[in-house]
Amino acid sequence: MSKKSETSWQDSASDWLVSIIIAVALAFCIRTFLVEPYMVEGSSMYPTLVNHERLVVDKLSYFVTDPKKGEIVVFRFPKDQTRDFIKRVIAVGGDTVEMQQGKVFVNGKQLNETYIYHNDPKGKNISDYRKVVVPKDTIFVLGDNRNNSEDSRFADVGFVPLKLVKGRALVAFWPLDKMRVLKADTGMGE
Template sequence: MHMDFALILTLLTLVTFVFWLIERLVFRKRGPEQGGGVRKTTETLGSLFPVLLLVLVFRSFLFEPFKIPSGSMIPTLWIGDFIVVNKYAYGLRLPVLNSKVIPIDDPERGDIIVFRFPEDERVNYIKRVVGLPGDTISYRDKQLFVNGEKVEQEVVGSWVGKGLNRNVPGRNPVELLEYFDDESHRIVVYPERPNGRVESVTVPEGQYFVMGDNRDQSLDSRAWGFVPEENLVGKAVRIWMHWDCSRGCVDFSRIGDKIQ
């Protein structure tokens, strides 16, 4: 997911604002017959300014839609899910510059966040926060440890999935419930896959350790490191549509689901 749209939207808003300003400061002082085609063009472009400004404000400070392109967050999020991200959950940021102007809250363990990928900030990633600043994280034998304590897991059963998200024949993934404090979320592991390991690492101040819920098929902090606070985009909150044409295209059963 590339970020060029934010820059394009901001530039279009600025350009239409100039035409909106010209129309009010120049042409409105003249008679209605003066200006001809130039005036009509200016009025047309200027009329787009309020609409683009509303879209820019809504998308930059309130909510933004994203599409899930991969299976790294199965079973929580599926390929083809369209989600809504709360942009103000972790503070208000200026569009394009991404600098925080109003702090609001910090991510908690278990939050699913969208962030600018540290190795290519043009791309947005989505993962679950498992380590906060100062936490010590370990991962061995498909078991997560936070500050030396085992994160409790409970077996749910085999993971099968549907359509694009159906399990590949010959593999036997297991679905688990994983607990942070009193909250639980679902994860998937593949017992036959090699055990990835993370020896004890401490999360630096102002950074986060994130993992995909599809633990054996996720490129996350185990591979490329931490997520800086300034790379946060927002918190994933709802699924507003699921599109999978191997199953009739729109799956109404997932629409409106809260992301946990």
């Protein structure tokens, strides 16, 4: 074997190894800081999102800004941070929030929630939640399927600290025939 072919083989192997290392590092950085795939589990966000639907979660936005009302966010479950939850932001730090007979009021104004699922036999979501002020650096979240959602109304979720928010649901991409951009809906006509 000639010295030239030996060097060529080593150069090729070295080039491949460097390329693989760069690709893995790039994929890690993209998934850690930019976007992450997410699969919806359960029906708490129905009809907006359905079980096993796949999403792209934007992680970069929340490095420069906080979640806004109406956005759909993925966050680590406060009682077991190995689990992720997905819900809609209803109120942010400093807002007042309350529920009376299923109607949600933020800062005294009733939300027009066209996105929620009415699965009560009478067509209403009957739920009350006493008036509270959302603490600074937290968000108040609810599922769109209110009668089947573990959300901020319950002590095990409560007010979600901003540090537990992983990102904003940006695009539903699977199944392909249901692909769409997920827009924020505040229920306030904004």
